Amino acid sequence: MPPDDHSESPQSSITLLGPQRRPRVDAVLHSLELHSARAAIINAGWREREPEDELLVSHTSGNAVNLRLWHRMQEVWDADPEFAAADRRRRMILEEMQDLYVIALDHVIDALRAMRDRVPRSERIQQTALADAEQIMRQIDQRHLERVNEVHATFWESWPPHERPAVQQRRELVTAELADAEVILVPGGHVGVLVGAMHLFNIAPQLRVPIVAWGAGAMALTDRVVLFHDRAAHGPSVSEVFTSGLGLVKDTVAFPGARERLDLGNQVRMGVLARRFSPAQCLMLNDRARVDILPGGGLPDDAPVLDTDGHQTLMGTVR
Amino acid sequence: MSISLPPQPMRETTRGKLAINTLRAQDNLDEAAVDAFLHERQVPIIEGAKCTFLYRGEADEVHLLHRIVNQDQRVPLRRIEHTSLWYVIIELPYGSRVEYQLQLTRDGGTVQGNDPLNPRVAHSPVGSSSVCQAVGYVTPAWTQPDPEARPGELLDLVLPSKALRRETHSRVYLPARYRPSSAYPLLIVHDGDDYLNYSSMKTVLDNLIHNLDMAETIVVFANPGDRMREYPNYAPHARHLVSELIPHLEEHYPVMRRPEGRALMGASFGAVASMSVAFRNPDMFGSLLLQSGSFVFTDIGDDHGGGPAFDPVVKFMNHYRARPRKVADRLFVSCGVYEPLIVPNRSMVPVWESTGSTVRYVEARDGHSWENWRDRLRDGLSWIYPGPQKFVYE
Numbered sequence: 267m268p269p270d271d272h273s274e275s276p277q278s279s280i281t282l283l284g285p286q287r288r289p290r291v292d293a294v295l296h297s298l299e300l301h302s303a304r305a306a307i308i309n310a311g312w313r314e315r316e317p318e319d320e321l322l323v324s325h326t327s328g329n330a331v332n333l334r335l336w337h338r339m340q341e342v343w344d345a346d347p348e349f350a351a352a353d354r355r356r357r358m359i360l361e362e363m364q365d366l367y368v369i370a371l372d373h374v375i376d377a378l379r380a381m382r383d384r385v386p387r388s389e390r391i392q393q394t395a396l397a398d399a400e401q402i403m404r405q406i407d408q409r410h411l412e413r414v415n416e417v418h419a420t421f422w423e424s425w426p427p428h429e430r431p432a433v434q435q436r437r438e439l440v441t442a443e444l445a446d447a448e449v450i451l452v453p454g455g456h457v458g459v460l461v462g463a464m465h466l467f468n469i470a471p472q473l474r475v476p477i478v479a480w481g482a483g484a485m486a487l488t489d490r491v492v493l494f495h496d497r498a499a500h501g502p503s504v505s506e507v508f509t510s511g512l513g514l515v516k517d518t519v520a521f522p523g524a525r526e527r528l529d530l531g532n533q534v535r536m537g538v539l540a541r542r543f544s545p546a547q548c549l550m551l552n553d554r555a556r557v558d559i560l561p562g563g564g565l566p567d568d569a570p571v572l573d574t575d576g577h578q579t580l581m582g583t584v585r
Numbered sequence: 586m587s588i589s590l591p592p593q594p595m596r597e598t599t600r601g602k603l604a605i606n607t608l609r610a611q612d613n614l615d616e617a618a619v620d621a622f623l624h625e626r627q628v629p630i631i632e633g634a635k636c637t638f639l640y641r642g643e644a645d646e647v648h649l650l651h652r653i654v655n656q657d658q659r660v661p662l663r664r665i666e667h668t669s670l671w672y673v674i675i676e677l678p679y680g681s682r683v684e685y686q687l688q689l690t691r692d693g694g695t696v697q698g699n700d701p702l703n704p705r706v707a708h709s710p711v712g713s714s715s716v717c718q719a720v721g722y723v724t725p726a727w728t729q730p731d732p733e734a735r736p737g738e739l740l741d742l743v744l745p746s747k748a749l750r751r752e753t754h755s756r757v758y759l760p761a762r763y764r765p766s767s768a769y770p771l772l773i774v775h776d777g778d779d780y781l782n783y784s785s786m787k788t789v790l791d792n793l794i795h796n797l798d799m800a801e802t803i804v805v806f807a808n809p810g811d812r813m814r815e816y817p818n819y820a821p822h823a824r825h826l827v828s829e830l831i832p833h834l835e836e837h838y839p840v841m842r843r844p845e846g847r848a849l850m851g852a853s854f855g856a857v858a859s860m861s862v863a864f865r866n867p868d869m870f871g872s873l874l875l876q877s878g879s880f881v882f883t884d885i886g887d888d889h890g891g892g893p894a895f896d897p898v899v900k901f902m903n904h905y906r907a908r909p910r911k912v913a914d915r916l917f918v919s920c921g922v923y924e925p926l927i928v929p930n931r932s933m934v935p936v937w938e939s940t941g942s943t944v945r946y947v948e949a950r951d952g953h954s955w956e957n958w959r960d961r962l963r964d965g966l967s968w969i970y971p972g973p974q975k976f977v978y979e
Contacts, residue, residue, distance in 0.1 A: 454977070
């Protein structure tokens with residue numbers, strides 16, 4: 267987390283949407299009475315395709331600015347090779363940590379499967395052992411996230427971004443462009459790149475107007491980013507805690523495109539997922555989903571979530 | 586970890602009379618009836634697990650030739666009386682893909698060739714074969730050109746090799762949106778041109794990278810000189826890859842310079858070459874992708890029955906099995922259940938696992954063929970170099 271990140275700053279409404287392959291951002295903006303508002307677009311998750319925002323702009327009043335965070339991040343790396351090299355080292359450390367963490371998770375998942383498949387002499391003892399193994403998983407998740415946060419904290423402490431002219435100049439440009447924005451749109455893309463760019467340019471404290479986000483954008487606004495893909499080409503992979511998000515949506519793990527990416531029919535798997543991140547809620551952001559976050563960052567009663575048995579339900583029923 | 590064949594759905598069996606038996610039951614069979622029977626009919630005729638192979642023409646004998654292990658590989662066709670139509674019914678399990686030819690005997694002479702009634706043909710360096718796609722087999726969509734996928738670029742690379750005492754000819758694949766400022770994992774492919782020509786590997790790479798199934802990767806398609814000498818555990822080949830080719834690539838392309846960013850792959854003897862290079866250079870390669878490896882070994886004596894070409898392979902494999910050690914952190918291994926190499930491949934999985942490698946093992950109802958290796962590429966490539974799919978959320 268950057269040292270000058272102020273997640274307590276006041277901010278306005280947050281609306282999370284499902285994937286926008288058939289975009290309905292215009293209808294959402296209308297319903298929020300923001301259809302003629304000046305929009306700022308954070309499209310960094312799409313990396314080199316960041317400038318391809320024509321369709322999105324057409325869903326706004328047309329009065330929109332693309333903050334070009336990815337492009338500006340490349341400029342920073344070019345202008346400040348020392349800083350870029352330090353960032354590369356940080357990423358390599360994080361990559362290795364992530365690999366090792368996933369190996370540990372895989373073993374716990376295998377253990378859970380073996381324990382569950384065993385014909386129990388006592389069901390109570392089996393359930394206790396399963397709960398203990400799930401607890402170990404939660405501890406691994408928690409410890410991993412703490413260590414990831416430590417790596418980020420050490421990095422920002424060693425390389426204060428406000429002391430790097432290349433960063434500071436571009437932060438000022440971004441701040442100026444955000445100053446007159448009346449709504450901020452955060453689409454999907456690569457969640458790691460998006461979160462990284464938002465941290466680098468210290469976006470969190472500047473989010474004081476309504477935000478509409480989806481895909482990786484929705485994940486970035488929560489307090490914990492979890493990677494998931496039960497239908498990966500090489501078979502289902504274990505969901506993995508990746509990093510802290512901006513923390514504007516509280517106690518929530520966002521699962522964009524859940525129907526496509528999660529094995530929702532597998533209630534055992536979904537139950538483990540829900541219990542693993544409890545008391546945070548697993549928010550299912552499917553195609554037509556729209557979730558208007560409560561003031562304070564909580565989920566509304568009509569938010570689609572998983573209950574601890576792995577069934578899809580609404581937030582109101584699990585509160 | 587091991588993965589085996591998908592289960593065969595029970596409902597894919599056929600009830601009722603097979604088409605060929607309905608024809609045979611007709612009265613007054615003649616060539617006109619055969620014409621009507623064959624009209625717009627795909628051959629072989631697939632009815633559940635039953636595959637009816639046909640030949641139409643004059644011959645003394647007709648045989649179906651295939652290479653399914655543990656089966657009669659020369660199967661006679663029967664002529665239907667009063668017609669020029671020959672047939673044989675073979676049962677093939679769900680998802681099978683079998684390459685075959687027909688052999689005709691007439692007036693004491695024999696000729697062998699592809700099935701003239703079947704337009705499906707697979708190509709290889711040694712010629713082409715007809716293809717029977719049994720029920721459940723579907724050519725994977727990602728093996729076909731996708732206009733949405735931005736193509737990568739193939740560059741010729743000619744590199745003199747002191748180790749091999751010859752000029753080497755390779756092709757370097759640079760993924761679409763290649764940026765010299767990025768760092769890419771490296772994959773070196775044995776029998777490179779064959780993978781390009783017979784396994785559509787450039788198309789596959791373009792598609793897998795476009796679909797985020799596979800990381801953007803620099804792929805070097807290397808080609809052998811004397812393949813039967815260079816691939817079965819040949820020290821100069823290993824020296825060439827490690828001391829000449831990789832340093833050249835590191836100098837001219839932004840490839841990762843650490844084991845997890847280096848992988849070798851190959852099929853058949855190319856798999857043996859991949860394994861032996863990694864064995865000779867521990868900690869150099871993070872992953873191996875081994876398809877239908879010719880991992881022939883003996884448990885007693887030296888009589889392996891594979892002919893002289895396999896002598897150096899057996900020597901290497903026996904040596905390795907006596908004192909196995911880790912060749913790479915991750916091994917993707919695939920093999921067809923219809924090829925004789927299925928036994929040594931299955932046998933090697935626990936040996937590799939015993940060294941601490943993570944092994945992903947996949948079987949297919951297919952043979953020792955380039956289309957089998959093509960069809961397993963997504964499983965393998967997306968596992969050794971996973972794409973950013975898990976990071977990307979629309």
